[in-house]
Amino acid sequence: MKLNYRIVIFALAIIFGIGFSAPSLLQLEDGKKVTLGLDLQGGLHMLLGVKTEEAVKSRIKSIAASVKHFAEREDVLIDNLIFDESSVSFEVLDSDELPKVKEFLAEVEGSDIANIGELLTLTLTPEEVVKTEKEAISQAIETIRNRLDQFGLAEPVVARQGEEKILVQLAGIKTQEEEQRARELISRAAKLELMAVDEERAARVYNMSDADAAEYGDVILSDVKNPEIKYLVREIPILDGGMLTDASMGFDQNNRPLINFKLNAEGAEIFGDFTGRSVGKRLAVVLDGKVYSAPNINERIGGGSGQISGSYTVMEAKDLAIALRSGSLLAPIYLMEKRSVGPSLGADSIKASMVALIGGFILVIIFMVVYYRAAGVIANIALIANLFIILAVMSLFGATLTLPGMAGIVLTVGMAVDANVIISERIRELVYEGKSMHKAIEDGYSNAMRAILDANITTLIAAVVLYAYGTGAIKGFAITISIGILASMLTAILGTHGIYQMLEARIAKSKNNRFWFGIKG
Amino acid sequence: MGKSKIAMVFSIVLVLASYALLATKGLNYGVDFAGGTIVQVKYDTTAPIDTMRDKLKGNELFSGASITEFGSPDEVVIRMKSTTGSVTVDIGDVTREALKGSGNFEIRRVDIVGPKVGSELKEKGIMSLVLAVIGILIYVAFRFEWRFAVASIFALIHDVSIALGAITLVGLDVNLDVLAALLTILGYSLNDTIIVFDRIREGVTNSKNSELADTINESVTRTLARTTLTSLTTFFVVFTLFMFGGEIIHAFAFTLLVGVVVGTYSSVFVASPILLWFGFDVKLYHEKLAAKAKREVEKQRMRDQYESGVM
Numbered sequence: 027m028k029l030n031y032r033i034v035i036f037a038l039a040i041i042f043g044i045g046f047s048a049p050s051l052l053q054l055e056d057g058k059k060v061t062l063g064l065d066l067q068g069g070l071h072m073l074l075g076v077k078t079e080e081a082v083k084s085r086i087k088s089i090a091a092s093v094k095h096f097a098e099r100e101d102v103l104i105d106n107l108i109f110d111e112s113s114v115s116f117e118v119l120d121s122d123e124l125p126k127v128k129e130f131l132a133e134v135e136g137s138d139i140a141n142i143g144e145l146l147t148l149t150l151t152p153e154e155v156v157k158t159e160k161e162a163i164s165q166a167i168e169t170i171r172n173r174l175d176q177f178g179l180a181e182p183v184v185a186r187q188g189e190e191k192i193l194v195q196l197a198g199i200k201t202q203e204e205e206q207r208a209r210e211l212i213s214r215a216a217k218l219e220l221m222a223v224d225e226e227r228a229a230r231v232y233n234m235s236d237a238d239a240a241e242y243g244d245v246i247l248s249d250v251k252n253p254e255i256k257y258l259v260r261e262i263p264i265l266d267g268g269m270l271t272d273a274s275m276g277f278d279q280n281n282r283p284l285i286n287f288k289l290n291a292e293g294a295e296i297f298g299d300f301t302g303r304s305v306g307k308r309l310a311v312v313l314d315g316k317v318y319s320a321p322n323i324n325e326r327i328g329g330g331s332g333q334i335s336g337s338y339t340v341m342e343a344k345d346l347a348i349a350l351r352s353g354s355l356l357a358p359i360y361l362m363e364k365r366s367v368g369p370s371l372g373a374d375s376i377k378a379s380m381v382a383l384i385g386g387f388i389l390v391i392i393f394m395v396v397y398y399r400a401a402g403v404i405a406n407i408a409l410i411a412n413l414f415i416i417l418a419v420m421s422l423f424g425a426t427l428t429l430p431g432m433a434g435i436v437l438t439v440g441m442a443v444d445a446n447v448i449i450s451e452r453i454r455e456l457v458y459e460g461k462s463m464h465k466a467i468e469d470g471y472s473n474a475m476r477a478i479l480d481a482n483i484t485t486l487i488a489a490v491v492l493y494a495y496g497t498g499a500i501k502g503f504a505i506t507i508s509i510g511i512l513a514s515m516l517t518a519i520l521g522t523h524g525i526y527q528m529l530e531a532r533i534a535k536s537k538n539n540r541f542w543f544g545i546k547g
Numbered sequence: 548m549g550k551s552k553i554a555m556v557f558s559i560v561l562v563l564a565s566y567a568l569l570a571t572k573g574l575n576y577g578v579d580f581a582g583g584t585i586v587q588v589k590y591d592t593t594a595p596i597d598t599m600r601d602k603l604k605g606n607e608l609f610s611g612a613s614i615t616e617f618g619s620p621d622e623v624v625i626r627m628k629s630t631t632g633s634v635t636v637d638i639g640d641v642t643r644e645a646l647k648g649s650g651n652f653e654i655r656r657v658d659i660v661g662p663k664v665g666s667e668l669k670e671k672g673i674m675s676l677v678l679a680v681i682g683i684l685i686y687v688a689f690r691f692e693w694r695f696a697v698a699s700i701f702a703l704i705h706d707v708s709i710a711l712g713a714i715t716l717v718g719l720d721v722n723l724d725v726l727a728a729l730l731t732i733l734g735y736s737l738n739d740t741i742i743v744f745d746r747i748r749e750g751v752t753n754s755k756n757s758e759l760a761d762t763i764n765e766s767v768t769r770t771l772a773r774t775t776l777t778s779l780t781t782f783f784v785v786f787t788l789f790m791f792g793g794e795i796i797h798a799f800a801f802t803l804l805v806g807v808v809v810g811t812y813s814s815v816f817v818a819s820p821i822l823l824w825f826g827f828d829v830k831l832y833h834e835k836l837a838a839k840a841k842r843e844v845e846k847q848r849m850r851d852q853y854e855s856g857v858m
Binding site: 065072073074075202206209210212213359360361362363364365366367368370371374375377378379381382385386387389390393394397429430433436437439440441443444447448451455473476477480481482483484485486487488489490491492494495496497498499500503504507 | 587589630631632633634635637639640643653654655656657658659660661663664668671672674675678679682683686687690723724726727730731733734735737738739741742745746749769770772773776777779780781782783784785786787788790791792793795796799800803
């Protein structure tokens with residue numbers, strides 16, 4: 027028996043395989059492990075879309091709010107302030123003040139300003155609209171990521187997919203309730219608005235339609251606890267959540283959870299100005315279009331902090347604070363695709379695919395030994411090494427093992443012995459022809475080589491295409507098949523060749539072809 | 548090759564029957580490609596399918612929903628065409644609410660594929676099949692000869708058609724996993740075909756006999772043991788996957804199972820005869836090889852002359 031370079035490489039490959047697959051197999055604390063896909067460990071996969079047109083709308087709305095605030099601060103009289111999908115228009119009553127107003131409007135990025143007499147119209151440019159839409163998607167990704175990072179699940183995945191889709195993957199969700207909580211947190215707009223109650227008309231709110239309210243520049247909002255209670259508030263808010271710097275859960279004097287928020291300097295100033303001017307009137311605290319409270323303003327409120335009270339549980343208040351803190355979603359999101367697997371189903375899938383793997387493995391191993399005798403045993407060594415190497419490579423790269431991925435491993439067991447079947451058949455042929463053992467082995471390998479390479483490369487082509495175009499769990503199949511094919515070239519071709527070279531002298535001496543290659547007679 | 552005619556007729560009948568099935572019964576696209584919702588529910592006891600139907604009745608969302616047993620009597624899947632866009636309360640939540648009172652159950656899986664994603668996946672799926680075939684065609688043409696490539700593509704189309712026919716026959720939902728299985732069949736079937744082709748190439752190159760039919764016959768015979776053996780080992784594992792792999796990969800395993808059988812058959816009985824039909828001219832090939840060898844010799848001679856000249 028002699029060592030050769032092939033057997034050394036093969037031995038190193040086996041050591042590599044066992045070494046790096048150990049953390050995954052034995053579930054060790056340290057070391058890189060294979061990640062189980064959501065279909066095996068249970069979890070939530072979602073593709074979300076963003077209603078970007080809403081982001082443009084709210085951009086327009088906030089421009090309108092700033093126009094209003096500017097006019098009040100500078101004592102410019104304006105009238106008929108209205109807005110639609112992409113423009114804001116209003117009349118300036120004193121034409122002497124037009125230049126001042128225009129100067130202010132010029133500061134709004136990406137807009138065109140037109141004026142006909144005293145009527146000013148500000149329109150967002152098409153480029154600005156596209157930019158706003160793009161920003162809405164980026165901002166949604168950022169916001170959802172921030173929220174999920176604080177939610178308490180390990181390694182949430184939030185990523186852009188394609189141009190306008192958001193991929194969210196949450197592993198380790200245990201219950202339906204937890205899943206729903208996560209979904210609520212993700213999709214919550216968390217848009218905080220402080221709005222002035224229209225005291226002049228408030229009494230008539232129950233007799234008004236939405237259209238009536240719109241005529242006065244008002245909107246009708248309902249109470250969060252009791253939808254029967256309506257409030258008539260000015261449509262353009264005093265300020266919104268963009269000026270929020272912090273939000274946290276606290277408790278009121280009755281030990282009920284509430285949310286404390288702080289505004290930035292600009293917000294604090296606007297808030298102070300407004301409350302100073304509106305003593306005796308009501309201020310509506312509006313969150314996602316629902317009025318949480320509408321306290322009377324008793325005095326000017328400086329300092330820029332406030333509270334949102336409402337009847338929520340501690341859990342709800344906590345999630346709400348997270349959502350507010352992470353910023354509001356500029357545009358609402360909607361569900362495009364969802365795949366949710368419960369942990370018990372994942373466990374069942376692991377069990378079933380393990381049974382298939384072990385069953386298929388045993389059948390193949392027995393078959394190879396019965397048919398090829400010693401050559402079968404050698405092929406089986408290569409096969410076992412192959413399995414370790416697949417797992418090791420996957421662990422090393424942190425690849426994800428999915429259910430189709432498990433099927434890919436099972437399939438590899440059947441296909442990886444192919445190389446050894448081809449080689450053994452070739453060697454048998456040459457032995458029949460009466461070639462020397464050395465020549466039979468060497469020629470057998472070189473004759474088989476071309477066919478094995480061509481066959482494997484075509485399978486690889488299919489696998490690569492599958493990886494490039496596949497989604498989610500299917501990608502896992504492409505990964506295990508590809509690694510399996512590549513590993514089989516190392517184990518089944520190089521590795522077994524090394525073993526034969528090592529045993530060559532012994533095989534030649536024994537002359538027992540039945541034992542070594544299963545050749546009859 | 549006497550049997551090859553019978554085999555050809557058999558193949559043509561099978562392929563035509565598959566197309567007839569596809570045309571009449573049609574492929575049953577699952578939620579991945581058609582869009583829709585799947586809710587998998589497991590009960591403590593036998594699933595009360597009638598009660599479930601009653602509970603789901605009345606809600607517009609569930610119109611046309613089908614409830615079928617899934618693997619065992621206490622587990623069912625509800626399939627419906629409708630989807631919802633709300634992130635907070637989706638159709639899965641609605642189903643759970645609706646089923647309340649029908650027994651002790653657990654919702655184990657919810658798949659919602661919106662229409663847009665569905666059509667995107669379909670597009671991508673078709674694209675991946677086409678690309679895989681083109682990639683393989685180019686490789687085989689490059690490694691062998693264009694006739695080999697065309698013959699192997701015929702074999703591939705044969706295999707995929709029959710697999711699709713079988714899927715239609717048993718009425719499986721075509722989802723992403725079935726597509727993956729089809730792509731695997733492409734790779735696998737070609738694997739077999741290439742082993743045979745490799746032998747033919749070898750035979751054509753080495754033998755003096757210019758009768759292609761003889762070479763093909765001999766090559767097929769010589770690789771028959773290997774083809775059978777590998778098909779057997781692959782069949783073993785796919786069969787265990789089919790039997791024990793669980794309900795979720797049932798369609799995947801079934802498609803593979805059909806593919807392994809058909810793929811093996813086609814590499815022996817379809818690809819090689821087609822090669823013959825395309826009139827692969829052995830003499831011409833030999834001449835080409837000879838010319839190539841001559842060119843090489845000539846090149847070498849020139850090089851030697853050049854090098855000696857310089858020295």
